[in-house]
Amino acid sequence: MVKRTFAPEVKIIRSIVLWCGLLSAGFSADDASAQYAVQTETSLTYAGLGTSLGVGYKFDHIRIFSGMNYLYSNNLNKGGWSTTIDYKPDSSSGKVFIRTDFFSYQNAQQNQLRITQGYAGYGHIIRIKKHWEINSGIGIGGYRERLVKGAPEYTSNGMSYCISLGFSYWQ
């Protein structure tokens, strides 16, 4: 009899849901002076399930996050990058966002595959402590896969989605 274990992505999603449930129990006043943040986010996109870690900056109603992205669903060995721009009015917990992801992968034939994705969508930002926020979002957009080096020529384009959930710490 073969014993089945849960895949890492299943365990991660369960952990995230649990922590969000615990942390979202509190709420505090907004800290208007905080402008820089550290953010971690887990997201499901065309390229697969991944986690990003990056920095953020906000001015007026605009927030920009950018950081490295690691894919669980793919053997990423050349690095990935994710950048998101949010627009969030102070009076609202909702936001609209634009997101772009870049991944580079060296496949079994030693060819370099590049995946580019872009999404636009809607999400929420919930301030749970003085410095902490929970971010969520769902978007729709497109992807492009391309072999930048190697034969044969390969390009694939299409539509896709993104679903994300993460935390920010503002200073």
Added chain:
Amino acid sequence: MSATNPHPANSEAAIRRALFAFGADGVEVDIQLTSDGKIVLYHDHRLESSTNGFGAIGELKMEDVVTASYKGALDASRDYPVISLQHLFDILDEAQRVVKVSLNLQPQSDALDQPALFQKRAEQLMAEITSDVTSRHVIIIESPEPEQMIALKMAAAGRDDIPLYFTAEATDQNIAFAVDHQLQGLVSNYLKCTPQMRQRMDNANLQWSLYGLKIHSDVREALNFQPDAVQTDDIPFTLRMLDR
């Protein structure tokens, strides 16, 4: 389809992504026979099960089958037509390397297939897979039906360029069947495998391919049985587990 495999199974997009984007050693596809003796890549025997077409593939000509497109794909903006076996061979040639292809010959209907149908399918399949193709790529034929395997063995008489694999668990009975009919291997669901089966396959000198690998834990557990090949949805992770 899944987060790691967003295109419909047996579609050209899925095959190209596996071979070109991720550099897989090969692909496993399902095949059906049309009324005019051609081979198309499709799992079920009726088009409406997964496409916008209608009818039993065995009662349609190929030119009608390839007009059907898969429905319900994650990307609704693109077309995913059903393709022919010859079209698959053209894609393999674009890879500019030796590619392994497992052709999974699916049952033709819900009812028990007739012996004459087994023979007809075997002969027409052998006619499609010319030695010109097998000189460039490795073409393996699989089937879960014992009678179909016997018909394939008969149709392949004199041809040792097409390995035949029986899709079944590695039990003593199935191993004996493969040995008695001089087949080259078995294709098994990894969830039903045991370490003892690995030993039996070694003793019988048969190749062992495992399928059913969809998520990371599937890949890890299947590779514990040291198979000769795996059929996986997650190519990059599987390659990483194989240190490649």
